[in-house]
Amino acid sequence: MHHPHENTARHRVVTLGPAGTNAQAEAARLFGDVVLEPSFESAMRTAYDEGAHALVAAGFVQRDEQQVTDLWVDLHFRHLGRMMVDATWESPTKRMCVATGPRALRLADVRSVALHPATEVFARRYVPRAARQYVDAKPLAVQRAADGTADACVGSLDVVGRHPALTVRAVFEPTMVWILYRPARDHQPMFQGHLPTSQTPANHAKALLASGA
Structure with missing residues (x-):
């Protein structure tokens, strides 16, 4: 991602709270206006309702003492047609x-x-x-x-x-893959012209296929 602060400082992003989460730290690194929600599900809903972006960890999993209650893939499919992927990237978490x-x-x-x-x-x-x-x-x-x-x-x-x-x-200090969503009714990607083609999901997949990896 090339100079993301220049493109995101004026934008709002909604992500997982409370204060101190890695999601908050990553959002604050890139965005000027960060809203915290108690779950990624509520972050996605708020982002859709407010026309904002949602930042979600690809490794998101939620569970109680007995079983897994939510996963990123379920979250992604639940919001098909409402929220779409704007960008993905890997970065170190906080220590x-x-x-x-x-x-x-x-x-x-x-x-x-x-x-x-x-x-x-x-x-x-x-x-x-x-x-x-x-x-x-x-x-x-x-x-x-x-x-x-x-x-x-x-x-x-x-x-x-x-x-x-x-x-x-x-x-x-592990790394995490982050997924930035935007409302599907918004057709202008935030990082258009600023995200290296190798970082976009479709082009990255094409490059892997071409290399035989």
């Missing part, structure tokens, strides 16, 4: 970590971990035996560890740093 509360002196002591379902792989890596407490956004996981509801959390390092009772045990 993330596994942190423990005062009850867990070591990762081996962790009996429960609060996490967003999309970060399950990190829970498996660092606290595989801990019982899971799933939440809809990483700041909520951090809060559970801070108030003692869970022994540990998978969260963003900056958010964990606001809670003196938490101890950082492992730090990592």
Whole structure:
């Protein structure tokens, strides 16, 4: 994406809250007006109603203690004909970590971990035996560890740093693929002429086929 700030600063984007999510950080990096919603579903609905853009993580997954309740692919199909993809890209997330509360002196002591379902792989890596407490956004996981509801959390390092009772045990910085949607009634892509052709989904697929990859 070439100089996105020049094209997006005056535009509104709706994405996942509360404050402190990676979605908020990525939206704020590119847009001048960021609105936070409690779910990607409500972000898509608000964006459609207000004629704004919606920023969604391709790795979006939502679940309760028993089962997966929503996925990006379901979200995408639910909004066919209403919202369409404007751009996609990969970028580093904020630095993330596994942190423990005062009850867990070591990762081996962790009996429960609060996490967003999309970060399950990190829970498996660092606290595989801990019982899971799933939440809809990483700041909520951090809060559970801070108030003692869970022994540990998978969260963003900056958010964990606001809670003196938490101890950082492992730090990592993954990447995420982001999808920018716009209302289907708006036929002018925001990044037209500014997004490299290799970054557009159709041209990227054509390039892969041509290369034999």
